[in-house]
Amino acid sequence: MRNVVGLVLGGGKGTRLFPLTAQRSKPAVPLAAKYRIIDIPIANCINSDINRVYLLTQFNSVSLHRHIRQTYNFDGFHGGFVEILAAQQTTEGANWYQGTADAVRKNLRYLQQPDIDYVLILSGDQLYRMDYREMLKTHQETGADVTIGALPVSREAARGFGIMRLDDSGQVRGFLEKPQTDKEIEMVRTEPSWIDERGIESKGRDCLASMGIYLFKRDVLLDLLSNNDYEDFGKEVFPMSIRTHQVQVHLFDGYWEDIGTIKSFFECNLDLAKAEPPFEFYRPDAPIYTRPRFLPASKLSGVQIDTTLIADGCLIDEGTKISNSVIGLRCRIGKNVTIKNSIIMGADYFESELASEKNQQDGVPHIGIGDNCVIENAIIDKNCRIGNNVTLTPGGETNADITNPELYVRDGILVTPKGVTIPDGWKNA
Structure with a gap:
């Protein structure tokens, strides 16, 4: 060759x-x-x-x-x-x-x-x-x-x-x-x-x-x-x-x-993410390569997970339930969160404690997903800040553009652009 x-x-x-x-x-x-x-x-x-x-x-x-x-x-x-x-x-x-x-x-x-x-x-x-x-x-x-x-x-x-x-x-x-x-x-x-x-x-x-x-x-x-x-x-x-x-x-x-x-x-x-996926990323004779990263193992405490891919560097708190989903790098997911049929792409970096404390004082959610959120049939792009008690679903829409915050529904799937901030209590009514 x-x-x-x-x-x-x-x-x-x-x-x-x-x-x-x-x-x-x-x-x-x-x-x-x-x-x-x-x-x-x-x-x-x-x-x-x-x-x-x-x-x-x-x-x-x-x-x-x-x-x-x-x-x-x-x-x-x-x-x-x-x-x-x-x-x-x-x-x-x-x-x-x-x-x-x-x-x-x-x-x-x-x-x-x-x-x-x-x-x-x-x-x-x-x-x-x-x-x-x-x-x-x-x-x-x-x-x-x-x-x-x-x-x-x-x-x-x-x-x-x-x-x-x-x-x-x-x-x-x-x-x-x-x-x-x-x-x-x-x-x-x-x-x-x-x-x-x-x-x-x-x-x-x-x-x-x-x-x-x-x-x-x-x-x-x-x-x-x-x-x-x-x-x-x-x-x-x-x-x-x-x-x-x-x-x-x-x-x-x-x-x-x-x-x-x-x-x-x-x-x-x-x-x-299925138990028997149609495509395997690792095969000894033909693996799929990607960028090597120096990330810690994901930490999960008191969570229920079924039919899900989880990448490195994630922190998932107790009471959270995740099914039929893909969880990307450096995902921070709060307590009592429900995620179904969704792709959470994660983050490009870990937010420092100092930056996180300052954001909390200013009322800005940390990078990741807050407590008591429900996410279903959605794609959450990287570096998004999702507050507490947020519900993200297509809401019965097939195709729609949502403003404040900027969200999109495409083919019955809710998509958040990269870096979007969603305040506490927001729901796609």
């Missing part, structure tokens, strides 16, 4: 994940109590022996850059790196990235090294575990110019994906974005028997969805991006490559989730 370079696309605005992306980029959003979304594609690269990774960034990227800098430091003997390619003015152009393809085009010079033969393009907002060595094997055995990850899905699920039409050899012959009618699906369906013959149980699934994972021959990628001004890979470059080059599919049937909306983010995190 020494001649393969990973290219992670992490520069989008992440508007569908707002307000979690109000102060950070989407790949920097915390995941599963102690990770960040960006850790997934980078860990997959490391576990696949790809140790040269470029990360393309643009919007709200400070925390993402800090995380990369503090987490991924390779030894000096193997030439590995995770390098950030932020949008910048150059002699060739002064514009920001106009899309995924435009972002890669503006950084082609980093791919023109003599020891690079293949470029693996990845999304920075997906949760899955894949061995890219298997994808390269498919790519080489079929003699492909481009290979794309393909996930078998049902007809119902196909309406939310880009679906590919193949010939018997697995070469992509057509592509349709989010087919809605049965007639459209019939145009791009794949015989379940074809999927079964390749070692994956189709289980009635007859559509192959694009996972947004592309492996290019380096020179083919240079050619595709140098002769046009296309801005998006999925909508423009990939359909064009089907017409002009040999594009093959690499079948994948493990857990895969696109964390693009508040609802998908919420459901994905709570699924990870």
Whole structure:
């Protein structure tokens, strides 16, 4: 894999994940109590022996850059790196990235090294575990110019994906974005028997969805991006490559989730807290890496906890009940608190005793959750100050913007932006 370079696309605005992306980029959003979304594609690269990774960034990227800098430091003997390619003015152009393809085009010079033969393009907002060595094997055995990850899905699920039409050899012959009618699906369906013959149980699934994972021959990628001004890979470059080059599919049937909306983010995190989660973060052969932190063990006293992930450095007082939830780093949770079906992201730092005493004198809650609070179907972002006797639920709303304090309801989930203060006794009436 020494001649393969990973290219992670992490520069989008992440508007569908707002307000979690109000102060950070989407790949920097915390995941599963102690990770960040960006850790997934980078860990997959490391576990696949790809140790040269470029990360393309643009919007709200400070925390993402800090995380990369503090987490991924390779030894000096193997030439590995995770390098950030932020949008910048150059002699060739002064514009920001106009899309995924435009972002890669503006950084082609980093791919023109003599020891690079293949470029693996990845999304920075997906949760899955894949061995890219298997994808390269498919790519080489079929003699492909481009290979794309393909996930078998049902007809119902196909309406939310880009679906590919193949010939018997697995070469992509057509592509349709989010087919809605049965007639459209019939145009791009794949015989379940074809999927079964390749070692994956189709289980009635007859559509192959694009996972947004592309492996290019380096020179083919240079050619595709140098002769046009296309801005998006999925909508423009990939359909064009089907017409002009040999594009093959690499079948994948493990857990895969696109964390693009508040609802998908919420459901994905709570699924990870289950007794038998669909995705395990630790496997001896392929762990997910993240920033090492020097935090004490969490301290729990007289609490009831069920189906919950709890990160390091938490302090949870007596009488508190937590179920089906995710509790992030440095969470401070008071007495007799009830938390159900919620994500509490925690804090970036421990508040000093002096600062906490001063805040109490000023009537400002400490960072964390006060006594006698009820939190249900909610996402509490980092560094929030929640007073005593507060009730945080969607309140029957599906989508709403709340002022004083600033809160949002998205897809029936209450979301507090980072650093919000909620006074004693507040309820979402």
